[in-house]
Amino acid sequence: MRITKAEVVVTSPDRNFTTLKLTTEDGITGLGDATLNGRELAVVSYLRDHVVPMLIDRDAARIEDTWQLLYRGAYWRRGPVTMAAIAAVDIALWDIKAKAAGMPLYQLLGGASREGLMAYGHASGKDLPELFDSIREHQEQGYRSIRVQTGVPGLKSIYGIASNARLDGDQGVRYDHEPAQRGALPAQEDWDTRSYLRHVPTVFEAVRNEFGPELPLLHDAHHRMTPIQAAQLGKSLEPYDLFWLEDCTPAENPEALRLVRQHTTTPLAIGEVFNSLWDYQQIIREQLIDYVRSAVTHTGGISHLRKLVEYAAQYQIRSGFHGPTDISPVGMAAQMHLGLAIHNFGIQEYMQHGARTNAVFQQSFTFEDGLLHPGDQPGIGVDLDVDEAGKYPYEQAYLPYNRLADGTVHDW
Ligand code: CS2
Ligand code: MG
Numbered sequence: 001m002r003i004t005k006a007e008v009v010v011t012s013p014d015r016n017f018t019t020l021k022l023t024t025e026d027g028i029t030g031l032g033d034a035t036l037n038g039r040e041l042a043v044v045s046y047l048r049d050h051v052v053p054m055l056i057d058r059d060a061a062r063i064e065d066t067w068q069l070l071y072r073g074a075y076w077r078r079g080p081v082t083m084a085a086i087a088a089v090d091i092a093l094w095d096i097k098a099k100a101a102g103m104p105l106y107q108l109l110g111g112a113s114r115e116g117l118m119a120y121g122h123a124s125g126k127d128l129p130e131l132f133d134s135i136r137e138h139q140e141q142g143y144r145s146i147r148v149q150t151g152v153p154g155l156k157s158i159y160g161i162a163s164n165a166r167l168d169g170d171q172g173v174r175y176d177h178e179p180a181q182r183g184a185l186p187a188q189e190d191w192d193t194r195s196y197l198r199h200v201p202t203v204f205e206a207v208r209n210e211f212g213p214e215l216p217l218l219h220d221a222h223h224r225m226t227p228i229q230a231a232q233l234g235k236s237l238e239p240y241d242l243f244w245l246e247d248c249t250p251a252e253n254p255e256a257l258r259l260v261r262q263h264t265t266t267p268l269a270i271g272e273v274f275n276s277l278w279d280y281q282q283i284i285r286e287q288l289i290d291y292v293r294s295a296v297t298h299t300g301g302i303s304h305l306r307k308l309v310e311y312a313a314q315y316q317i318r319s320g321f322h323g324p325t326d327i328s329p330v331g332m333a334a335q336m337h338l339g340l341a342i343h344n345f346g347i348q349e350y351m352q353h354g355a356r357t358n359a360v361f362q363q364s365f366t367f368e369d370g371l372l373h374p375g376d377q378p379g380i381g382v383d384l385d386v387d388e389a390g391k392y393p394y395e396q397a398y399l400p401y402n403r404l405a406d407g408t409v410h411d412w
Contacts, residue, residue: 019034067086078279159400192404223412
């Protein structure tokens, strides 16, 4: 089963997506997601200029060998660009293998370990009334677990807060419907950690009073605290029983989590900006986290993410795969197959793509009663409408960044 064609498709229906499409001599096609938010074209070049020539005429059945060739053979290992490119190839090859076998991918990965995947959505509001409306809107959509982000008094604009949050698609401002804003330069936002640390526990107290003790609640700190600040936040949130506190400290210093762990029993999730098993090795071995946040798209594909979660399983650490809108429907579907098959699934982030994106990527996965299911079409179950994709050329877009009141650039 030789690969005869490898095309890199860039489209920007609601935001930019990079997709690899492989075709075999038998006419089987496979899709892989290589979207790296705000740095999309770097992966396009990596694929087109350096990977595609190596794929032509290779045996599409040799998934592990292709992974090792691209990873070890490059000399330059790891990094978000390399690992997103390898992910796209790996996902596309699993799609082809499952189509050739006539099975949905999760069957090849060992079959379903559960009926569906518990998903969480993003509720946000600049104040409590707006936040409560957003939580209710998510519950009406079927979500049984909810991430909570709010504005902080005194700060004008903060990442993760929609001022007109909508779930239904095309109108309104949805902050992370398009987490990277289109434009020639990145937008600047504000940050003040002391105000944030004072405010967040009051928000969770209000949410618990309004919505009761049952609803699983999550919170994302976007890497903005020092270890001792993160410890303080984890401790002050303990009465509100969070499902997890995400990305409490910056990714480069895994040892910071030791200090956080010593002070709080709030469960910790980390890793959406990690890109390999080796980034997690120490924090898994030392049991410093509870959930692995990687996405299949940014962690070398199905083959590598599976090894990562199986390693995590030895330490009772579960999956919490990254699923914002910058993971394309191809990446989302691929990680749903993996999540359905593994034993140590935890939760799946799911934000829902807009109508234009859904017209470009036709999907067979479903979201019903709060549970995702990848569907039973052979392969990963997503088709790319190339003509539709062609209507939306790439547009420059960046994630925002933030500065403190004195002008210092702060951590993401
Ligand atoms: C967030 C994302 O989903 C999350 O947990 O951290 O919105 C993230 O900021 C973007 O995916 C960055 O590309
Ligand atoms: Mg996050």
